[in-house]
Amino acid sequence: MPRNKAFDYQDKLKVARDLFWKKGYQATTMNDLVDALAINRSSIYDSFGNKHDLFLKCLHDYIQEIETNYRASANKGASALDSAIIIIKDIVKNILVDTKTCLAINSTFELSRIDEDVNQMLKQQANNSIKLFEGLFLKAQQEGDLSAEKDPGLLAYFVVTSFASLWNADLLFNDKKRLYQLTDFLISVIKS
Template sequence: MPRTKEFDYQEKLKVARNLFWQKGYQATTMNDLVDTLNINRSSLYESFGNKHALFIDCLTNYIQEKKITYQQSAAKGKSPLDAAIRIIKDIVKTILIDTKTCLAINSTFELARIDAEVAKMLKDQALQSVDLFEKLFTEAKNKGEIPQDKDPKLLAFFVVSNFASLWNADLLFSDKKILYQLTDFLIQTIRS
């Protein structure tokens, strides 16, 4: 008879995700995972697979949460442009509140060049974000909220690429005023 799991899978997944987030993928060892998850090694392998499979599950979970967060932010918008700006401002709020840099951005710089599966996941996530912004900017252009000479797709790539820059600015300079100025400049670039 199979043994029942004595822990909440989703809860342990979040604990593992936080460990990868804190230490990075490469620096996190199986011993770290066993100790932090507080389960024995055989249970870890049985429930989550190897370290890479566990990381993929953690990253998948994080990407899903980001997608939902973006959609929730956009839904608060009174217009397409307002929806896009709300997403940007909510990301900046997260940057200021959270002590950890975005897991997707961390993983991009740590793993995207050396791990094809992670690179594909992150590219797909970024393209979903680009698609969301492109739709919003196309609607905003049709409603006259942004200039007619703006290319919605290029603008969407520009905005999504700038998220890494905003996290970088906060991490390096820890200056709220600079972060707000960069955010305002990004929004002004969209509008003008």
């Protein structure tokens, strides 16, 4: 008869995610995972698969969290344009509060060129974010808050790809004032 797991799957997934987040995928070993999760190697394989499978599960879990946060931020807006701006400002708040760089951004730079599974997962997440912003920008045009001359798809693509630049600016320069200026500039490009 199979033994019942003596641990909470989601809790252990979060511990593994935090380890990958801290060390990166390549630098994280199975021994690191065994130590951090405080479960034996065979339990990791039985419950999560190999290191790559575990990483994909962690990344998927993180992406779901991001998308939930974006939708929650979007629901705060009084208008579609306001919702888009709130998402951007909430991301910047997260950049300033969180001591870790976005796991999706880290994974993009570490693995996207060499790991097709990670690339596809991150591309899907980016496309979901682009669709969210594009929908908000289309609605903002209908509401008269965004110029009809703007291409909502291109603008959405620009906004989503700008998030990596905001993280980059914070990491390199650690200048809160400059990060707010960059955010204001991004918002002014949307509104102009």
